[in-house]
Amino acid sequence: MGIRNMPWEEWIEVVDDQLLEYHAIRTGRITERKEKVVNTLPPRIGIPGGAFAAKELCYELAEYLSRRYPDTYRVTRHAPRPDDFGWYGDGQVKLITIFPVGVTYNLDVEDPMKVSALLVEDDLALMLEGADGRYYFQAGAIVVPGFWRMVDKIGLPLDEIHIRGAVPQYREKLHNSLARFFSRLPVDKPVIRNNYFFQNVRPIDDPARLASIDPDELAWSDSTNGDEDRFEQFTKEPSLEAQQSGKVLFQPPTPTDSVERIRLRTERQSLRRLPRSGAIAFTIRTYLFRVVDLAQEPGVPGRMASAIRSWPEDVAS
Numbered sequence: 148m149g150i151r152n153m154p155w156e157e158w159i160e161v162v163d164d165q166l167l168e169y170h171a172i173r174t175g176r177i178t179e180r181k182e183k184v185v186n187t188l189p190p191r192i193g194i195p196g197g198a199f200a201a202k203e204l205c206y207e208l209a210e211y212l213s214r215r216y217p218d219t220y221r222v223t224r225h226a227p228r229p230d231d232f233g234w235y236g237d238g239q240v241k242l243i244t245i246f247p248v249g250v251t252y253n254l255d256v257e258d259p260m261k262v263s264a265l266l267v268e269d270d271l272a273l274m275l276e277g278a279d280g281r282y283y284f285q286a287g288a289i290v291v292p293g294f295w296r297m298v299d300k301i302g303l304p305l306d307e308i309h310i311r312g313a314v315p316q317y318r319e320k321l322h323n324s325l326a327r328f329f330s331r332l333p334v335d336k337p338v339i340r341n342n343y344f345f346q347n348v349r350p351i352d353d354p355a356r357l358a359s360i361d362p363d364e365l366a367w368s369d370s371t372n373g374d375e376d377r378f379e380q381f382t383k384e385p386s387l388e389a390q391q392s393g394k395v396l397f398q399p400p401t402p403t404d405s406v407e408r409i410r411l412r413t414e415r416q417s418l419r420r421l422p423r424s425g426a427i428a429f430t431i432r433t434y435l436f437r438v439v440d441l442a443q444e445p446g447v448p449g450r451m452a453s454a455i456r457s458w459p460e461d462v463a464s
């Protein structure tokens with residue numbers, strides 16, 4: 148599974164000089180795509196709703212961020228009350244300001260999943276245990292996923308999310324260990340993992356690229372995966388219904404003749420169990436690097452080439 152222990156102070160990484168850019172991209176996406184990118188599901192039979200966990204996550208983030216990055220985040224609190232969400236007996240956070248961005252959110256009244264999404268540079272998923280022991284994706288802010296859409300996954304159990312995404316080697320290697328890992332993850336043992344992909348971006352002089360606040364396609368990898376709103380037509384494992392309707396037009400990524408257009412897309416993912424709701428909070432911070440820049444780093448091109456050569460066939464395709 149490629150996971151390792153995470154020191155608490157590394158839960159959320161805030162890269163100051165990207166905060167403005169990420170915040171602008173994320174705000175624009177939420178305004179435009181609404182519940183397609185931020186959503187909290189109500190309870191269903193045998194599956195808890197996501198609302199309480201979303202609230203807990205939002206307060207956890209406010210507490211963590213204001214203590215870990217006090218120059219960037221400042222909070223105003225209520226007077227302490229029993230059982231509220233303040234840490235170490237402090238009153239519950241009411242307002243949180245992100246100084247470099249110049250915005251303040253009111254935790255008393257705003258949607259906790261949306262506030263969480265705008266406080267950090269990470270995408271967020273809350274997984275809740277159902278009566279059947281499986282973990283369900285019941286609330287999330289998947290704002291800049293690049294190559295998958297929250298609408299296709301929200302409400303699903305963890306194994307379905309991966310199976311429908313045709314994750315290579317999932318059934319053979321990951322399925323059982325992931326289920327065991329989720330049911331046993333203790334509150335005090337958070338973990339992290341990393342992954343990476345490559346994506347194309349539009350040609351450097353493309354007018355659509357030049358006009359965009361997101362020229363490297365952080366939010367959605369248009370140049371690699373096509374139009375976000377037609378993505379179901381591009382999936383590798385189309386549903387029977389889609390196949391029968393003849394609408395499936397899977398096309399592999401457009402090849403590029405220019406290394407200038409290739410980005411390494413790498414995610415830093417963390418997983419921790421929230422103490423009160425018991426939900427597992429999954430965070431995904433995406434970094435994009437120009438491959439031509441990485442090629443300047445001593446030793447990196449050789450290591451990258453060797454990693455790519457070692458991909459099994461199903462990972463490479």
Ligand code: HEM
Pocket residue numbers: 148149150272274284294295300305308309311312313314315321325328342343418429
């Ligand atoms: C220890 C926990 C997890 C492991 C080991 C794991 C493993 C993987 C792997 C190997 C992939 C293929 C790409 C990559 O290497 O990242 C993947 C993709 C994915 N994972 Fe996970 N995963 C974990 C947790 C989660 C959780 C909590 C979610 C909840 C939303 C999730 C959602 C996805 C999605 C949406 C994809 C993309 C599938 C697609 O392309 O449709 N994963 N995961």
